[in-house]
Amino acid sequence: MTPPEKGPEPIIRLFHVHKRYGAKAALIDISIDVFENEFIFISGPSGAGKSTLLKLLYLGEPVSEGHIVVDGLNLSRISRRRIPMLRRRIGIVFQDYKLIPTKSVYENVALVLEALGTRPRLIRKTARSLLRRVGMEEKAKALPPSLSGGEQQRAAVARALAGNPKIILADEPTGSLDAEAASDIFDLLRECHERGATLLVATHDTALIRRTGGKVILLDRGRLDVTTTIPKLPA
């Protein structure tokens, strides 16, 4: 017998969220529910507020107004001490990569696992296999400043996935990649989705969205324009 069907729980909720940078309004009255194991694209022109929206979710920036709940944590009320708890549940691919410039690609990935208290042998195994997966095993010892944008981006993806996070926020994760590498990285993100992760991917690569299909949140100058579901194009 199957248990009675419970409605899916939103894992991320935004209630009338506003974000201002000084006088500039970057997000205006955004309300969104994201359910567990959804794969959502956030799209819109440059300056629409895609990165800002993602930043609010990991407390990279505080909201100006409204409330956000992520995985049961109310971000308006979370204590400083618990912020790491929030961030450990989230893997982030930053638009500007944010790799530690003085540490090798391998160390950048391993450090996340170390911070989670993973055993050394497992750290080695996980970090190596992730770097292989993003095609960076040969550059494992390189320092980020010596890498191309695309290589840094792949390293950043590997790091975001290292902790096997429940939620993945990816800000233009394929922005610096050619079509082939981009679709590789996308395959990787989809694997994470299949394993149960919830994904929010900011991108203006509409071709990629159309190829994948899925729910799209369209932002325009800080406002939620439409939420649509784009069907996957037949191959």
Add this chain to the structure above:
Amino acid sequence: MSLLGRSLRDLWAHRFLSAVTTFAVAMSVLIVGAFSLFVVNAAGIIQDWGSGARIVAYLSPGVESDKVPLLRGEIGRIEGVAEVRYISRDAAMERLRKGMAEEAFLLDHLRENPLPDALEVSLFRPMKNWRRFAPAAQAIREIDGVAEVEFGEEWLGRFLHLMDLFRLSAAGMGGIFFLAAVFFMANTVRLLLYARREEIEILYLVGATHSFIRLPLYLQGMLHGIIGAGAGLGALYGAFYLISIRAPGVGTFPIRFLSEEIMGGILTGSVLVGWFGTYLSLKRFHR
């Protein structure tokens, strides 16, 4: 990986900045240490001169040497007197000869020793009790058989005044040096962390806890402190050693290195400053 292991790995990863920081600590310690070394030894030398202060009681010409023990006993009972030594006129002449060295032949022409017998009276802790010299000298003067009493009251007073002045200025300058060193060390540590702020911010963003990020940084700050202080003291000892083989002492005072307490203080202080510098710079990363 253990906390210490992680800290050392980081230290190595930032070896250039770490070396600069350690060097800054070492220089600060060297300067403060050299100053302390100077003050401690100068104070010792001055004390040494001062502790030579004595009252000399010249005996009347007719006093026979068998009366001397009696006189010594009498003087010994005066308050504050520590020791009474008999210097016979012959012994005094011998001293004079030694003191004149080359010119001692001049004394050969003397037919008869013109020097009086004398008693050399030293007081307990002469530096501290210099006010007792005058009454003690007065009491000695009144003793039968004592012809004349000599001591440098005025000299002693001025000397002590000088000593106070020296102590005061040493404390003042030492304080300024110390604060400057603390400021300098703390700021170098801050600079080091400032150079690493990007790394620290990223670590916060990927969910590392406060303690995961901060403990190694504190440990590194303290390691910079202790390694730098050790190097500074080592260099100071090297310089001291080179000086001391050439000039082992001044007067009867052997110059000496900083006491274990002072060295311990400098090491502990440097560790604390390393910690404090880390604390100051981490206050800014509070996200």
